[in-house]
Each structure stands twice: as structure tokens, then as C-alpha cells.
Amino acid sequence: MNNKNKRSLVFRKMMFVTQFEELGFGALQSLLVLRGAGLEHVILLNVIERDRVAMHRGLGYDKDEERRLKEQANIRFIDWAESLFETGMEVGDYIVVGNVVSDTLEAVVAEDADLIVIGQRKRKMIEFFYSGDDIIELLRRSHRPVLIYKELESNSCTDTCLADNPFCRTLLAVDWSPACLLAVEYLKTMKTVVQDVSVIHVASPKELKGTSSLDIQKLRKEKRGRLEEICEALEAEGIHCRSHLYVGEPVTEILRAAKEFNASMIVMGSSGTSVWRERWIGSTPRTIVEKSPYPALIIPHAKEDTDQAE
Amino acid sequence: MKSGRLPIAGICIGLVMGFFFIATEGRGGGAWAAEPVRSEPVISETNMHEGAGSELIQAAAVHEENIDGHDGAHFNLGETLPLWSVIPFACMLLSIAFMPLLAPEFWHHHFGKVSAFWAAVMAIPFLAIYQGIALYEILHILLADYVPFIVLLWSLYTVSGGILLRGTLRGTPLVNTTLLIIGAILASWMGTTGAAMLLIRPFLRANDYRKSRTFMVVFFIFLVANIGGSLTPLGDPPLFLGFLHGVSFFWTFNILPHMLFVGVILLVVYFIMDLIFYRKEAADGPPDDGTKEPLGLDGVHNFLFLIGIVGAVLASGIVDWGEIHTFGVHRAVQDWARDAFLVLMGILSLVTTSFKIRDDNDFTWFPIVEVAYLFVGIFITMVPCLLILKAGPKGELAFLINSVTEPVHYFFVTGLLSGFLDNAPTYLTFFNTALGSFYPGMAEQAAVDLLMTENAIFLKAISTGAVFFGAFSYIGNAPNFMVRSIAEEAGTPMPSFFGYMFKYSLIFLIPTFVVMSLIFF
Numbered sequence: 001m002n003n004k005n006k007r008s009l010v011f012r013k014m015m016f017v018t019q020f021e022e023l024g025f026g027a028l029q030s031l032l033v034l035r036g037a038g039l040e041h042v043i044l045l046n047v048i049e050r051d052r053v054a055m056h057r058g059l060g061y062d063k064d065e066e067r068r069l070k071e072q073a074n075i076r077f078i079d080w081a082e083s084l085f086e087t088g089m090e091v092g093d094y095i096v097v098g099n100v101v102s103d104t105l106e107a108v109v110a111e112d113a114d115l116i117v118i119g120q121r122k123r124k125m126i127e128f129f130y131s132g133d134d135i136i137e138l139l140r141r142s143h144r145p146v147l148i149y150k151e152l153e154s155n156s157c158t159d160t161c162l163a164d165n166p167f168c169r170t171l172l173a174v175d176w177s178p179a180c181l182l183a184v185e186y187l188k189t190m191k192t193v194v195q196d197v198s199v200i201h202v203a204s205p206k207e208l209k210g211t212s213s214l215d216i217q218k219l220r221k222e223k224r225g226r227l228e229e230i231c232e233a234l235e236a237e238g239i240h241c242r243s244h245l246y247v248g249e250p251v252t253e254i255l256r257a258a259k260e261f262n263a264s265m266i267v268m269g270s271s272g273t274s275v276w277r278e279r280w281i282g283s284t285p286r287t288i289v290e291k292s293p294y295p296a297l298i299i300p301h302a303k304e305d306t307d308q309a310e
Numbered sequence: 311m312k313s314g315r316l317p318i319a320g321i322c323i324g325l326v327m328g329f330f331f332i333a334t335e336g337r338g339g340g341a342w343a344a345e346p347v348r349s350e351p352v353i354s355e356t357n358m359h360e361g362a363g364s365e366l367i368q369a370a371a372v373h374e375e376n377i378d379g380h381d382g383a384h385f386n387l388g389e390t391l392p393l394w395s396v397i398p399f400a401c402m403l404l405s406i407a408f409m410p411l412l413a414p415e416f417w418h419h420h421f422g423k424v425s426a427f428w429a430a431v432m433a434i435p436f437l438a439i440y441q442g443i444a445l446y447e448i449l450h451i452l453l454a455d456y457v458p459f460i461v462l463l464w465s466l467y468t469v470s471g472g473i474l475l476r477g478t479l480r481g482t483p484l485v486n487t488t489l490l491i492i493g494a495i496l497a498s499w500m501g502t503t504g505a506a507m508l509l510i511r512p513f514l515r516a517n518d519y520r521k522s523r524t525f526m527v528v529f530f531i532f533l534v535a536n537i538g539g540s541l542t543p544l545g546d547p548p549l550f551l552g553f554l555h556g557v558s559f560f561w562t563f564n565i566l567p568h569m570l571f572v573g574v575i576l577l578v579v580y581f582i583m584d585l586i587f588y589r590k591e592a593a594d595g596p597p598d599d600g601t602k603e604p605l606g607l608d609g610v611h612n613f614l615f616l617i618g619i620v621g622a623v624l625a626s627g628i629v630d631w632g633e634i635h636t637f638g639v640h641r642a643v644q645d646w647a648r649d650a651f652l653v654l655m656g657i658l659s660l661v662t663t664s665f666k667i668r669d670d671n672d673f674t675w676f677p678i679v680e681v682a683y684l685f686v687g688i689f690i691t692m693v694p695c696l697l698i699l700k701a702g703p704k705g706e707l708a709f710l711i712n713s714v715t716e717p718v719h720y721f722f723v724t725g726l727l728s729g730f731l732d733n734a735p736t737y738l739t740f741f742n743t744a745l746g747s748f749y750p751g752m753a754e755q756a757a758v759d760l761l762m763t764e765n766a767i768f769l770k771a772i773s774t775g776a777v778f779f780g781a782f783s784y785i786g787n788a789p790n791f792m793v794r795s796i797a798e799e800a801g802t803p804m805p806s807f808f809g810y811m812f813k814y815s816l817i818f819l820i821p822t823f824v825v826m827s828l829i830f831f
Contacts, residue, residue, distance in 0.1 A: 051676040054795045056418055057785065058410025058807070061798035097799075102669035141665065 009182075009189050010038040011145075015113040017045045017104050020073070023119030025080050027149050031117060032087060033165045036192040042084055043111050044093040046073040047100045054097070070095050100134045101141060108144055116146045120289070136286050139270055139298050145186065147297045148289050152264065166295050168195045171263035173254045173284075174230065175201065179269025183299040184230055187267065191237040198261045199230050200244045202253040220245060251287045258294050266292060270300045386751070387443060388701030395694035396707075398432035402691045403731040406684060407785055411807055421680060425687030432691045447693050450639045455554055456689045459734070460682050461649045462550055463501070465619055468656040470504025471673040472612040472663035477605030481517035483584035486526060487577060489513050493530070494538030494573055500616050502539035502546055502780075506789040507671065509534060514800045522587040524804060527797045528814045529580040533573060535789035536781035540569045540774065544623060546787070548728075548737030548776040555741065556758035557769070559627045564766065568774045568830055575822050609667045615655040622651040677792055688735050699742035702750025711747045717771040717831040720744065724775030725823065729782030729815075737776035744768045771831050778823060782815045783807065 011034050016023070032039070053066045073095045081091040094107050108116060118135060139146055149166075167190060174180040187194055201223055208216050227243035234241040246253040258266055270285055285298050405424050409417040417424070436444045479485055489509060497505040513530060517523050539545030542562055543553035549562050626648035633640045698705035703712070714723055724740040748765055749757035761769050780787030784794055784807055794804050805813055 050672060050674055054672075054799055055674070055676050055680075055792055056410065056414055056795065057406075057421075057680070057791050058412075058414040058417060060784070060791060060794040060804060061796075062414075063798065098672070099669060099674075102665070137665075 009185050011115040011190075012038050013041040013043065013111060013113045014039055014115045014117055015043045015045055015104065015108050015111065017047070017100070017116060017118040019046065019100075019119070019121060020076065022121045023117070023149055025083070027117075027119065027151070028080060028084075030164070030166055031147075031149070032084075032089070033167065033193055034190070035087070035089070037190040039089070041090040041092070043107065043113055044077045044080060044091065045104060045107050046077070046093075046095045047103045048073070048095070048097045050097055050099065066097055101137045104138060105141060108142070114144060116142060116144055117149055118146065119149050133290075135289055139285065139289065139300075143300050145297060145299050148295060150293060150295045152294065165193065165195075166264050167193045169262060169264045170194050170197045171254070171258045171261060171266050171294075172197050172199045172230070173202070173250075173266060173268040173288075174199060174227070175269070176226065177269050179299050179301045181269075182301070183267050183269050183297075184233060186299055187234060187239065188237045191239050194239050197231075197234055197239055197241045198244060198257065198263065199227050199234075199241060200246055200254065200257045201227055202246045202248060202250040204250075205247055208247065250284045251291065254284070254288060255292055258292065263294060265295045265297060267297045267299070270298050386701055386704070387440070387447070388697035388699070389704045391694045391698050391706065393698075393706035395432070395436075396698065398428045399688075399691040399695045399735075401431075402428040402687050403735065406688075406732055407730050410785065422683040425684050429687040429690040432694065436693070446638060447697070448690055449637050451689045451693055451696075452686070453636055453639045453641060454645075455551065456686060458554055458645060458649050459547065459550060460685060461652050462544070462619075462623070463503070463547065463681060464678055465652040465656040466501040466504050466544065466616075467678045469612050469615045469619065469659040470500050470508055471671055472609040472659045472667055473508055474608040474667045474670050475508060475512045475605070476603060476608060477512070478602045479512060479516035479605065481513075481520055481526075483581055483588050485516060486513070486584055487581045489516070490530060490533050490577060490580065493534030497534055497538030498541035498545040499620060501544055502535050502787060503677075503789045503792070504616075505538065506530070506535040506793050510793050510796050511671070511800070514797060514802060518800070520587070521591050523797075523802045525580075525583055525587075525814070527793060527802055527804060528810065529576065531790050531793050532576055532781045532819065533580075535793055536787050537569060537572055537576070537778055540565050540777040542620075544620060546777045546780065547734040549773060551734055551738050552741060552769075552773065553623070553627065555738075556755045557762060559624050561762050561769075562773065565770055565774055565777075568770065568778075568826060571826050571829070572778060572822050575825075576818065579818060608670075609663045612659050612663060615659050618655045619652055622648045622655070672796070677788060681788060684732075685734075688732065692735055692738065695739060696742050699739065699746045700750070702746035704750065705746065707743070707746075711743055714740070714743060714747075717767045718827050720768055721771035721775040721823075721827050721831050724772050725779030725782070728776045728779040729786045732785075733776045733780040733787055737772060740772045740775070741769075744772060767831065774826075778819075781819060783811055
């Protein structure tokens with residue numbers, strides 16, 4: 001791995017994409033724990049969706065509304081920035097009218113941000129049907145890690161670790177894809193933030209079907225061995241790690257494991273499937289993002305940024 | 311009233327209207343419930359023995375017998391419906407015309423509920439009184455008109471949204487006029503919305519160094535977003551509704567002389583205006599920042615899908631693959647096949663076109679979603695109006711049929727209403743007025759065939775009125791307000807709703823239309 005890639009594995013610059021309703025200052029504050037892992041710069045981004053101000057049958061383009069929404073966002077960002085300056089962070093902001101996905105990707109490239117943080121908004125069924133989900137599209141098109149931030153329910157935050165640090169008890173779901181292995185590298189750079197990692201692999205029942213018990217044992221050993229390798233790599237960085245092998249439907253088992261280990265976050269590699277396959281058939285990361293109550297950090301395949309917006 | 315309660319309020323008003331219909335039964339005066347008693351035994355009998363599905367088919371059979379029959383012995387729904395049954399339709403159109411102006415924020419967020427409200431006000435009492443026949447009429451207009459209408463608009467919008475014209479143009483009078491001509495030609499083949507969305511941004515970019523740009527965008531609305539779309543059923547929604555009701559695909563080429571006449575006059579006027587302003591501003595010249603991008607079309611493969619759409623629409627008017635029943639409604643197999651093919655074209659465009667192109671086009675689903683929501687309300691509420699008009703002099707709208715008698719009447723009445731109300735339902739209203747006037751009670755296709763031949767001048771008047779006058783105001787045709795919005799976002803000041811009409815439509819459009827009507831009608 002060359003120096004350029006090594007540098008990109010540290011979350012130095014975070015793009016915090018907010019519409020305010022779903023992602024507030026509390027979320028931003030909790031993510032400042034990443035300062036311990038090299039975070040230096042926060043870019044605040046508010047995208048006013050074009051439909052809110054444009055194409056009004058009676059008004060055309062509603063400049064007054066645009067001005068009002070921008071001013072509103074600006075006031076909030078100034079307030080947030082002051083707090084961030086006090087902690088020694090560099091801060092920048094963008095307030096634009098456009099499309100959440102494309103404007104986020106444009107800003108990420110322009111700012112060379114290392115991490116995108118976005119919240120999940122509830123969408124009506126009909127809205128989802130015709131325009132899909134911004135987060136799913138962002139995951140598909142982004143070549144930078146995306147953290148889908150969710151507030152953990154209060155009963156999950158009984159210990160201070162979970163309440164203060166969303167990365168403290170991480171569940172790493174692996175399938176040994178390049179993106180998953182990249183996720184391991186990212187976790188290594190976050191050793192001061194991540195306290196405990198549970199590495200799990202969910203084996204498909206199909207892999208075990210019709211196989212003799214000897215073969216099953218052999219398969220189990222082989223997979224455990226590979227999980228242990230990941231654990232050893234993380235332990236070497238000082239991160240406490242345990243490995244677990246599950247059998248079943250991936251999403252169900254990952255969520256089950258997250259609950260069992262009282263995880264604060266799920267980390268996994270992106271699926272790398274096409275947007276149409278993603279939309280109609282789905283993928284494990286997509287379903288985790290949609291269904292899981294846990295924040296999810298999705299690491300994409302390492303690619304160049306030149307075609308990021310394609 | 312909270313907006314979320316609108317549909318419930320609609321249901322309540324509908325129930326009250328239904329109660330009123332029943333209460334007025336037997337008093338004469340053309341109440342809804344007075345006549346259908348005659349048809350009830352048929353429906354009740356089927357109800358008892360064959361269930362709801364058969365009831366609908368039976369109702370359809372009764373309906374078609376009524377429509378096709380000429381002896382007057384059968385019950386004809388259009389002859390019995392009271393005049394005020396068109397009130398929800400009028401309110402629906404007036405809501406679309408005025409609520410965006412009077413309550414723009416409310417409208418932007420709740421247009422779907424407003425549409426549902428008026429649809430409920432019409433549909434509930436209509437269904438309560440006429441049961442199977444009413445259900446048939448509603449299903450018929452939804453399946454035979456709404457579905458193909460919205461599928462065509464969606465596919466054209468989706469496919470044309472995947473084409474992007476890049477590059478740096480210098481907005482001289484010649485270049486601008488050429489762009490307007492190209493846009494007007496394209497409009498008939500990719501829809502006025504498609505052509506307008508394809509060209510408006512390059513047009514604005516080319517002229518962003520010019521001081522006077524407002525008139526350019528207004529003429530763009532006149533020519534590309536409206537008048538250019540008059541040559542084929544794909545061009546403008548009213549013409550596609552005509553096509554769905556039996557007007558042949560190429561019949562609209564009969565409007566070519568009218569279109570050329572109006573188009574050439576407007577282009578000449580535009581060119582002169584542009585030249586005058588250009589010469590005044592010439593001292594400034596365009597800024598040369600050295601960032602000239604060569605002209606190029608991205609997503610050019612989408613033209614194949616456009617050809618597919620044209621071919622499918624054309625083929626559906628030529629082939630005859632028989633009919634199938636869908637929820638008791640007869641529909642031609644080729645019509646379903648066409649709709650499925652158009653959906654396929656749209657999906658293929660979405661799959662094969664880079665997101666970047668749609669992003670750069672600022673592509674958003676909002677306009678088509680708005681049209682989909684509004685038109686379901688428009689089509690449902692217009693059922694009584696169309697039935698009464700089809701009944702001709704025997705219907706409650708006989709006064710309209712009797713007063714609109716000359717082609718020039720059709721042109722201006724269709725036009726002026728199209729200018730303020732949506733031009734698609736207005737077209738259908740006067741199309742049916744003409745059918746009711748000349749061929750009352752005749753089967754639709756036979757009547758339309760005669761209208762296209764022996765009374766073609768009336769159909770030309772209706773078609774040109776609906777399409778040309780769509781440019782009269784921002785709300786006459788969907789692309790108008792979209793172009794306005796894009797222009798304003800790009801920093802081009804646009805006139806207000808009334809400013810547009812008083813400064814431009816009344817000055818440039820109406821005199822041209824008057825001259826055209828004197829020559830052609």
C-alpha cells in the first residue's frame with residue numbers, strides 16, 4: 001500500500017451531511033471522538049433539495065424560500081462551528097440547492113474528505129419507489145467510507161462507552177472481500193477510538209448443505225482461522241478483538257450478533273453490486289443500513305475518485 | 311382545515327352530495343338518481359347471481375349498448391346527469407389554476423390531497439348512485455386515458471432527461487433563433503417538456519452574458535414549450551389524448567400550416583427583438599474566460615429510446631391485436647403492449663444512462679409526480695362532463711354545444727380556457743363537445759373518423775387552440791413553469807404571472823392567433 005492510500009485511511013477530514021432533522025449537533029459532538037484517530041477538519045454540508053424551492057407551479061423558482069433556508073442553515077452552522085473551533089477543529093461549510101447525493105459527492109471530491117457522515121431520513125413508500133433512497137445511492141456511488149449515523153436507543157447506552165463513543169464497541173462483519181479487508185485497515189488506524197471489536201462471519205447454510213460433519217468441521221476451522229488472522233491483526237494494534245462464526249441469513253445474523261455483543265456500531269464493506277441489482281434485489285449492507293438500529297460504517301472498494309460522480 | 315383531513319372532508323362532502331341526489335329523486339329536474347332506476351334491475355340481478363366482477367362486465371355491456379345505440383330507447387347516463395355534476399371538475403381545474411398563485415406553499419405540499427379531495431367529491435356519490443356503471447366509467451377513464459397518458463409523459467420525461475447538451479455557445483440572434491427552431495422541431499418528437507428541458511440550460515448558458523434575457527425565455531416558452539409540439543401526439547398531452555380517442559397519429563400533420571404560420575411570425579419577431587437588443591449590448595461582448603467547451607450531446611443513445619417510443623405509439627395506432635377485458639374494461643392488446651414498451655424504454659434509459667448526466671440536467675421526479683397526482687383527479691372528476699358532452703343536445707351542456715358552433719369559436723374558447731386551465735382536459739372537453747354536437751350518440755371511433763374528415767376544421771381549431779394557447783400563461787402547459795423556474799434559478803429575471811400575460815402573451819401571441827384564425831378558421 002503506497003503512502004497516498006495510507007494517508008487516506010485516516011479520517012482527517014469529515015463531511016458531515018445534515019438536513020438538521022435527522023442529524024443534529026449531538027451526533028456531531030459524539031463523532032468528535034475521532035479527533036483521537038486523527039480527525040482535524042469538519043466540513044458541514046446542507047443540501048436544500050431542489051424540489052423545495054424550484055419547479056413551483058405558482059412561483060417558479062422561490063428565491064425568498066431559498067434565501068430563508070440558506071440563512072437558517074447558516075445560523076446553525078455558525079453556531080456549530082464556534083463550538084468546533086473551541087475544540088481546535090478546522091471547520092468549513094457548504095449550503096447549496098441541489099441533489100443530496102451528487103452535491104455531497106462533489107463536495108467530497110472538492111474537499112478531499114475522508115469520511116462522509118449522513119443521517120437516515122424517513123421516506124414515504126411512494127417517494128422511495130420513484131426516487132429511491134439517497135443513502136443507498138450514496139453508498140453505491142461514493143468511493144469514500146460512509147457512516148450512516150443513528151442514535152442508539154437509550155437502553156442501549158447504559159454504559160458510558162456507548163454513550164460517549166459510537167465506535168467503542170464495533171461489530172465488524174466480514175466476507176473477505178477487498179472492501180472488508182480495507183475495513184480492517186481502517187479500524188487499525190482508529191485504535192485509540194475503537195476499544196472492542198467483534199469480528200463475525202456469517203456462513204451460508206448452503207455451504208454446509210450435503211456436507212459431511214468432517215467437512216463442516218474443516219470449513220469451520222478454516223473460517224475461524226481466517227477470522228483469527230483478522231483478530232490478531234487488530235490485537236497487534238492494541239484493539240481487543242473476538243471472532244465469531246455464525247450460520248444463517250447474513251442480515252439476521254449480523255443484527256443478532258450486534259445485539260448479543262451490545263455493539264455500538266456495525267462496520268462492513270460495501271457490496272459492490274450495481275444500483276439496479278441493489279434496488280430490486282438488495283444487498284446485505286443496504287438491508288443493514290435500512291433495518292439496523294445501529295450506526296453503520298460502510299467501507300467501499302478502493303477506487304480512484306475521478307469517476308466518483310459517475 | 312388541516313390539509314391531512316382534506317380527503318376525509320371530500321368523502322363527507324361526497325356523502326352529502328350523494329344524499330342530495332337520492333333526496334332529489336322523483337322530483338324531476340334531471341337529478342342523478344331519477345333515470346338510473348331503469349337500469350338498476352340489470353345490475354341488481356347480476357349482483358345477486360354473479361358477484362361484483364360480473365356486475366362490472368354486465369355494466370360495461372349495458373354501457374356500451376347505451377353508447378352504441380342510436381334509437382334512444384336505452385338509458386344514456388350523459389343525458390341524465392345534472393349540470394352541477396361537473397362542479398368537482400371545474401373546481402379541480404380552478405384549483406390547479408389559482409391555488410398555486412394564491413397559496414403556493416400549501417399547493418406545493420398538498421396538491422395530491424387537493425386532487426384526492428375533488429376526486430372523492432365526484433366519485434363517492436357517483437359510485438353510490440350508479441354503482442356498476444359508475445365504477446365502469448371511472449375504471450374506463452383511468453385505464454383507457456390516465457394510464458397511457460401518464461405512461462407516455464413518464465417515458466418521454468425519463469428518456470429526454472437522460473440527454474444532455476454540453477458545450478459553450480455564444481448567444482447571438484442567429485444562434486438563439488436556430489436553437490428555437492431546433493427546439494420547436496424536437497418538441498413534436500420528444501414532447502414539449504423533453505425538448506424544453508434539453509435546450510433551456512444551454513440556451514440560458516449561451517446568453518448569460520446578455521443583459522436582456524427575459525424576452526428570450528418567454529419566446530422559448532412560446533415556441534419550444536408549446537407551439538412546436540403541435541405536429542404529433544407525442545408533442546403535447548392534449549394531442550395524445552386525441553390519439554387515445556381515435557385521432558390518427560399523422561392527422562396532426564394537418565396542423566402544420568397553422569404551426570408554421572404562427573411559428574414563423576414569432577421567430578421573425580424574436581429575431582428582430584434579439585437583434586435590436588444584441589446591437590445595443592454589443593459593446594460589452596461576451597466574457598472570454600478561456601473555458602470554451604466544444605458542443606456535444608451526452609446520453610445520445612437515449613434518442614434510440616425516443617425512436618422506440620415514437621414507433622410504439624405509431625404502431626399502436628396501426629396494428630389490431632384484438633381486445634382484452636381488464637376489470638371489465640375493453641382495451642386493445644396493442645395499447646397495453648404500447649404502454650409496457652414505453653415503460654421498458656424509460657427503464658432502459660434509467661439503467662443505461664449515467665447518473666452524472668441526470669445530475670447535470672438537475673433531473674428531478676417532482677414535475678412528473680405532480681402531473682401524476684393531479685391528472686388522476688382531473689380524469690376522475692371529468693367523467694360526468696365528458697358523458698354530458700357526448701350526449702350532445704340532450705345533455706345538460708347543450709347550451710355550450712349550441713353556443714360553440716363555428717371553428718373560430720372552438721379555437722378561442724378551447725384556447726382561452728387552455729391558457730388558464732390545463733390544456734389536456736380542456737382539449738378533451740371540447741373534443742367531446744364537437745363529437746356531441748355533430749354526432750350525438752354515435753360510437754366514439756366512428757364519430758372521430760368523421761370528425762377527422764368531414765369536420766376536420768373543427769378538430770384543427772380545437773387542437774391548435776389547446777396547444778398554442780398553452781403558451782398563454784405559466785400554467786397553460788407544464789413545461790412553462792419548469793422553464794420559468796430553471797431560468798430564475800440561473801439568474802434570468804422572469805415576469806410575474808400577470809406580467810407574462812400582459813407584457814408578452816397579449817402583445818405577441820394574441821394578435822398572431824387572431825390573424826391565424828382569420829386566415830385558417
